[in-house]
Amino acid sequence: MNIDDLIAIDFHTHAEEPCCGPRDDGYDEFQAGMARYFRNPAGAEGMLPSVQQTAEYFRERKIGAVIFPVDAERETGFRRYSNEEVAQIAAENDDILIPFASIDPHKGKAGAREARRLVKEFGIKGFKFxxxxxxFFPNDREAAYTVYEAIxxxxxxxxxxxxxxxxxxxxxxxMGMRLKYSNPVHIDDVAVDFPDTPIVLAHPSFPWTEEGLMVAQHKPNVYIDMSGWSPKYFPEIFVKYANSILKKKMLFGSDWPAITPDRWLKDxxxxxxxxxVKPLxxxxxxxxxxxx
Known part of the structure; x- marks a missing residue:
């Protein structure tokens, strides 16, 4: 990757194309609900982009993209998109794609072995939770720390x-999703216990925006990606911190394909x-x- 040729790096893009043949029961309904939430007609119509299509879209715009699947098989029943397949396609498009992976932390020692192998054999740069x-609560040592330690x-x-x-x-x-798990204050403990590991809080953390800003300000290894919202809806305090004391901690992220970088960058x-501050x-x- 020639970083100087890129105008930006999108730190939050999803690999959505399902592996393993036909989609699981309920998957289309789930994606349709996501599409309604984000007002994204492509998701509602089942027209989600493949990883290769994502690479082509971002290449046209000279934007690098951190890309990852989400392993939530245990909670949702939907098969995850293979970490290895995402990494392989990213390697074929390494001028534009930066591969991350996802492992349900409940996989414990098996998850830890997978994490090590993905880094060593597939060049995975990070992991999405x-x-x-x-x-799970991010600071649940029994549920998550075995995988964290490997990473x-x-x-x-x-x-x-x-x-x-x-x-x-x-x-x-x-859909059985419990919002309490995603309060960013729980990640403060992770930042204390893994002080040398870069940790990124995805999104403005609504309704806990100030807790997210607090953790990022207090812990040197914590950053915030600004994905998942159009910037025009960012809380005033979020913009204020991005413009000042957290200007070196904020990262452009779109949440592709739910939100496109075109829309995000315009807003x-x-x-x-x-x-x-913009180049930072x-x-x-x-x-x-x-x-x-």
């Missing part, structure tokens, strides 16, 4: 969903981010964390 979708020892990055989620929104019982221009958020902070 979704506490609500995977059903930390291999020099990986940990990326955590925080705040409200479109997953299950408006569905009966919220980003309207929220008053200082000219000298759009590329330089990510470049530093990813070591590229």
């Amino acid at each position: 979704h506490p609500t979708m995977q059903g 930390a020892e291999e020099g990986g990055i940990m990326l955590f969903h925080t705040g409200q989620t479109g997953v299950g929104s408006g569905m009966k019982g919220g 980003f221009e309207t929220i008053g981010i200082k000219d000298e 958020i759009l590329k330089e902070n990510a470049r530093r964390i990813l070591k590229i």
